[in-house]
Amino acid sequence: MQLNVHANRRKRKTCTLPQAVARGIIRFALLLCFAALLTGCTGPGQQAQQFDGQLKISGSTALQPLVTAAAQKFMSLHPESHITVSGGGSKTGLLNVFQKKSDIGDSDLYADPAIYPDPNMTDHIICVTPFVMIIHPDINITSLSKEQILDIFSTGTITNWNQIKAGMDQPIHPIIRPPTSGTRDTFRKYILGGGDEIGTPLKVDDTQQVVNTVATTPGAIGYIALSALKPTVKAIAIDNVQPTATTIGNGKYNFWSYEHMYTLGDNTPLMSEFLNFMTSATMQQESHQLSYITIDEMNLNKAESLPGKPVHQGTLAFSSFHESEVSRRESYA
Template structure:
């Protein structure tokens, strides 16, 4: 009797071990499958356009490709106009823009799908030699329309003002002029294609003034407060600071495959809660005001 009992126990133990081993193998298989599933998405994405948005998309793309190695993402500048034109022509996958597609001549916005991924604040910046830190909105307008030509007229140094503008087609320029010039004609001045180039010119040119996305403003130039309101994220979020725009990533029709997955990642917690802020942008989820394609601002409901 004891012998049978011992044999039964041994057989039972062996059976249990087989079950446990089977479960372990199953879990290993599942883990391997899950790991491979995260890397099954493949494709090529080309995102072109806004230089204000470019640094964020480049960094997000690099992070995304670490867990999606079969996806090849190329990010280039060129300006919002270029991004919108090329995505409309289907020569690129994504058109990055600081402006709504409806605001750009020659663009059929009905064919494009808007993916808002961040908000960017923009501010006037001057060469530190000008000795100016604050202006009124009217003074900024008069400077960029050529009516004020010397910094001493606004409390600064006796020094000629050198205006540096962005090139036509720039979303940053369109946003700035809509908020500041309000239809007035800009003074003729040198024009540059990118935020990065503008930053370097203002830094090195005595008397220079231009405007930059917050993400490009460094301690090498002087940002300007307007009507005693400082250019900060908090003031953009509340609507106190008037010069800002959405950062759009447009697709021609509904995004699919790798493109859809990348755009979902751009709106994920990893990007919106950390990367966006770390790189000088504002999360779309933090905005207390919203803006439509006509420039009308209202509270977020």
């Protein structure tokens, strides 16, 4: 009997061990599943927490179509974020970010350090905007020289399209952009040679308003970002040169500007992620489709070859001096 008892005990032990192991394995598997569920739930939650919040962006109407498209795409990827984009002009955008009325200020212009002396003003170069002269569709010309544009907008010596070869007998109506416009400053500097425009400017810097005014005003002429060009107006060349990456790169077409997104350096995770998104492959492709010239096309990374000048990483951000000395000299006059 004793032997049988021991035998039975051994049998019970033999049967109990696999069951214990099995129970242990099941418990371990359950723990792993629970941990995986926690990780799965926490990951997106952390990301949502990271990119939630609001961004207010204002400024350049030339850059506005691209920023608006980027904001819509970004919010579809991160529904917890809320981004508002408005225009008002480059100078409005710069002033807004400097006064902390906006988180990001879009600008066709470099921020003059004499006007915006905060050392935390950080310049993020996004792309290049080619600008183009537009005329009422009834005007039968395809190009104007810089001298003719100067005489139309600044000296006032050309007032009728019949003063230009192949032009019709029609008074010229120059459409003048308001002083807040960075496009206007670029036009004055590179097309008018620093001269001022004559005439009454529009009250609001709105590129679409310029397009609509030229389209509906007989004899009208204006200038806009190429990204805003519509079939309702006619684009014309300057000195028989069209705005392309090649003609801009070789200096034959100089009515263009870098597009900047300025911040005050206090980037939140949402702001940093959005700025990175602006220079992502997705948005660079979008910028090309919207008739901007991409960073790769302009080869802006050559600016990094200058020794001793800081380059902000994370987005394509350069100091004004750094970028302008390499690619295009700028003055703040």
